[in-house]
Amino acid sequence: MKIAQSIVLREASIGPYMLELTLADGTFIQIESRWSIHDSNHGAEKEWYADEGEEVLKYVRKLIGVQVLEIRIDERVGGMVIKFANGIDIRVPADVNFEAWNLHRKDGTMLVSLPGGEVSKWLPSA
Template identity: 40%
Template sequence: MRLMLAAVTVDAARAAAGQRRWHVSDTARVVAAMDLGFAGQAVLSTDFGYTVALQFGGGYQVHVEVPLTLRIDGLDREIEPGRNADASAVAQLSGQVVSVARADDSGGLRIQFAGGTRLVATPDSAFEAWTVAGPDGLKVVCGPGGELSVWSPRQS
């Protein structure tokens, strides 16, 4: 993960536990897309309500709280958390293996699956759009306007 940080804050309590929280300001530019670290992991389960929740192997989870685009079988489908008609499309992700999982410099989330399926979520101007959580306390949160906050994994 290569970041050029314009403004960085470190949460002291987490730093004492060997974990750092990075706050990436809206003036910061990501030199390259941020690899979220769970390529090669399969979707173990999905949950659909007012949040789209995906559980992956390796201890990774993704929660999306905004409308997203899901491409399945070459067709883009707009998925809105809380709209019951979309639950079956999200359930089709079960068992699929991630080939790419990235966040971009605008706060967008892109998860590409080996079979061509893809999930794309964009930031919301007023609310947190998505969260990725991983092993050892890794967390990436897309805040309002696409501002990313990153908590690095605890060091062993």
């Protein structure tokens, strides 16, 4: 499932045990589990946990202002990939014990990766 495309990352912050991302269209993403950054330009990958604080934020803030090409949700396994125009991907796998991520859109759509990988959807009422 493809969620968004061609939207700039506007803000990144760290909360208690979570990374929060806000896109220019108001889409809000919380990452509450392990995740990784993959740099296709250098073949590098770094795994992070949401509670690693300022070190994480320092790296992610470099993505502010960069265009998000797409957000892809794999409903079969509960994973999410956020692809940026500069060749960076943020990859969030499902977590066996916790909600790994959730995504909220201004239209009321909400997606949540439940423990074990199921994705729950709440869609706006017509």
